[in-house]
Amino acid sequence: LVFNQIDKSKSNLQPNQHRLAGDKRYPWTDELEHNLQQKFKLKSFRSNQLDAINAILNGDDVFVLMPTGGGKSLCYQLPATVNQGKDSTTIVVSPLISLMQDQVEHLRALHINAAMISSKDSSEARRDSFRMFRAGHLDLIYLSPEMLSKSEQCKSTIKKLYEEGQLARIIIDEAHCVSSWGHDFRPDYKLLSFFKRQYPDIPMMALTATASVKVRTDIINNLGLKNALMFKQSFNRPNLIYMVRPKNKDSMFEMITEISTKFRSKTGIVYCNSKKQCEDTSRLLVSNGLSCAFYHAGMENEDRSEVQMKWQSSEIKIVCATVAFGMGIDKPDVRFVYHHTMPRSLEGYYQECGRGGRDGKTSFCTMYYQYADFKSLESQIKRDKSLTNKVLKQRHLEKLHDVLNYCSNTIECRRKLVLQYFNENFNVALCKKTCDNCKASNEVENRDVSEDAKVLLSIVEKIGYEDVTANYIIDVYRGSQQQKIVQSGHALLEEHGKGSKYLKEDVQRMIQLLLDKGFLKEKTGTNSFGFANTYVKFGKRLSSKLIMTFSISKSISAKPSRPSSPYFSGSRPNSESLISDVLANNVQLNKDDLKKFNEKKRSM
Ligand code: ADP
Ligand code: MG
Ligand code: ZN
Numbered sequence: 208l209v210f211n212q213i214d215k216s217k218s219n220l221q222p223n224q225h226r227l228a229g230d231k232r233y234p235w236t237d238e239l240e241h242n243l244q245q246k247f248k249l250k251s252f253r254s255n256q257l258d259a260i261n262a263i264l265n266g267d268d269v270f271v272l273m274p275t276g277g278g279k280s281l282c283y284q285l286p287a288t289v290n291q292g293k294d295s296t297t298i299v300v301s302p303l304i305s306l307m308q309d310q311v312e313h314l315r316a317l318h319i320n321a322a323m324i325s326s327k328d329s330s331e332a333r334r335d336s337f338r339m340f341r342a343g344h345l346d347l348i349y350l351s352p353e354m355l356s357k358s359e360q361c362k363s364t365i366k367k368l369y370e371e372g373q374l375a376r377i378i379i380d381e382a383h384c385v386s387s388w389g390h391d392f393r394p395d396y397k398l399l400s401f402f403k404r405q406y407p408d409i410p411m412m413a414l415t416a417t418a419s420v421k422v423r424t425d426i427i428n429n430l431g432l433k434n435a436l437m438f439k440q441s442f443n444r445p446n447l448i449y450m451v452r453p454k455n456k457d458s459m460f461e462m463i464t465e466i467s468t469k470f471r472s473k474t475g476i477v478y479c480n481s482k483k484q485c486e487d488t489s490r491l492l493v494s495n496g497l498s499c500a501f502y503h504a505g506m507e508n509e510d511r512s513e514v515q516m517k518w519q520s521s522e523i524k525i526v527c528a529t530v531a532f533g534m535g536i537d538k539p540d541v542r543f544v545y546h547h548t549m550p551r552s553l554e555g556y557y558q559e560c561g562r563g564g565r566d567g568k569t570s571f572c573t574m575y576y577q578y579a580d581f582k583s584l585e586s587q588i589k590r591d592k593s594l595t596n597k598v599l600k601q602r603h604l605e606k607l608h609d610v611l612n613y614c615s616n617t618i619e620c621r622r623k624l625v626l627q628y629f630n631e632n633f634n635v636a637l638c639k640k641t642c643d644n645c646k647a648s649n650e651v652e653n654r655d656v657s658e659d660a661k662v663l664l665s666i667v668e669k670i671g672y673e674d675v676t677a678n679y680i681i682d683v684y685r686g687s688q689q690q691k692i693v694q695s696g697h698a699l700l701e702e703h704g705k706g707s708k709y710l711k712e713d714v715q716r717m718i719q720l721l722l723d724k725g726f727l728k729e730k731t732g733t734n735s736f737g738f739a740n741t742y743v744k745f746g747k748r749l750s751s752k753l754i755m756t757f758s759i760s761k762s763i764s765a766k767p768s769r770p771s772s773p774y775f776s777g778s779r780p781n782s783e784s785l786i787s788d789v790l791a792n793n794v795q796l797n798k799d800d801l802k803k804f805n806e807k808k809r810s811m
Contacts, residue, residue: 273414
């Protein structure tokens with residue numbers, strides 16, 4: 208192996224239970240069933256699809272919350288074909304041209320009248336599309352948000368259809384783009400608010416897989432949905448296995464070994480944090496004999512499409528990508544998703560993991576976490592000049608803190624933690640040990656660390672007049688004899704080495720806790736290399752008790768040899784064995800896969 212070091216929200220949502228029962232028949236039911244089978248060639252509805260379709264055909268505003276891959280498109284594509292004998296057009300707004308293209312092609316292949324208009328069309332293509340749009344002959348017209356809100360031609364066409372009673376409804380797909388709380392805010396989506404103001408009687412349907420209450424509320428308020436019926440279902444993806452592992456210099460090696468042995472010739476994604484990291488990681492994987500390419504926003508459109516196409520057709524197995532590799536990615540057999548660096552939000556994390564296992568079979572989602580990455584993402588956000596809005600910046604920082612809490616929690620079910628972010632109260636019994644924390648079933652212990660924290664604070668008080676990083680403080684506290692610590696004389700402090708019983712991760716958590724409570728402060732400055740850096744400063748004396756949670760892994764030993772059991776104890780061995788266990792007694796992986804896997808194992 209080659210290896211180089213490198214609830215329904217408080218808004219106006221109505222309960223949907225009794226107003227539109229799924230088995231009730233409506234004037235459109237015959238045509239609907241006919242089109243489902245004859246046009247879309249589908250046998251039956253998935254959960255919530257029929258109810259949402261009946262609601263929109265009934266003239267209600269509708270909010271559809273469905274996890275990625277749940278089948279949101281059908282909720283508007285099918286009703287668009289139910290015309291009850293007259294011309295009527297459904298407008299669909301979607302954020303990505305590639306998404307629209309895919310859908311239009313798919314619909315045309317099914318002989319459904321669909322077209323799209325975007326600013327990128329040739330003038331000829333655009334003229335054709337507008338002609339059909341204006342004539343009212345289209346069942347569906349896909350528009351980019353800026354087209355709908357800015358193009359005068361578009362506005363006048365919509366007005367014409369409206370006046371002739373041919374404007375059926377408007378659909379806002381990926382509606383979370385309207386919210387700055389979402390992971391994919393698009394300023395153009397904000398402009399869509401004009402629609403309900405101008406055409407209050409035209410039903411609107413908003414669809415998204417992002418379910419946090421904040422995003423939901425933004426969508427309803429910004430789009431102006433009225434008494435919308437909401438259809439939502441559990442966001443749990445039972446076939447995704449969630450794991451967080453501590454990140455260190457061996458992590459890349461561990462990941463490559465794992466892909467080469469456990470996921471040989473399987474499809475996957477490795478999410479990276481920067482363009483450079485994508486390219487470096489991809490090169491490393493290729494040099495280790497893996498089929499891999501990189502994908503990020505800095506590439507030419509053509510190159511990106513090519514990578515996506517080759518991956519989609521399994522010519523390339525692995526893509527090392529930034530979050531730019533996202534919306535519209537729909538490959539059923541993604542078997543693993545690695546996050547080499549912690550993501551910036553849990554919503555993003557859920558979506559990215561959600562690209563795994565769309566075929567319903569097991570997919571492994573592994574995140575590498577280190578506190579240093581949190582710190583560097585935090586300072587990136589703080590420095591980000593594009594985030595001029597203070598509130599927006601604060602939101603980004605809050606979301607990053609949520610990810611930090613998720614990563615450093617080695618106790619609670621990962622599913623519960625992710626889903627509670629979407630306001631879903633997940634019953635942990637349903638996890639059945641398919642996340643690292645449930646698998647480890649660590650026991651929790653609260654410890655009073657006030658005395659130790661006072662020692663830590665005292666170090667900062669003594670040497671914090673210099674610009675020292677959290678890592679430096681940690682090293683002094685844990686008794687490091689590094690040259691710089693010896694030379695500065697800090698090895699002679701009486702506090703030096705007082706924290707030797709703690710793991711680095713424990714002290715990082717302690718520092719973060721002290722920062723959050725204001726006993727420590729941070730200052731951003733520039734280091735001798737000209738890079739921005741964050742330094743720790745003394746805040747105030749510890750006046751209250753400081754309690755920290757530690758996990759005691761039952762599986763390791765009843766009495767840990769260290770006075771402080773490592774916070775990460777059990778996490779790494781557990782997550783490794785979790786993959787093996789799931790792969791070995793897998794019920795969901797098919798037998799052929801398993802046989803091939805075992806043969807590979809024998810031949811190694
Ligand atoms: P979403 O937009 O919610 O991520 P899509 O609308 O792209 O999901 O649908 C995901 C996949 O599920 C598509 O391949 C689609 O054809 C399929 N699908 C949707 N509804 C049904 C259904 N009722 N029966 C079978 N397959 C369906
Ligand atoms: Mg979709
Ligand atoms: Zn769990």
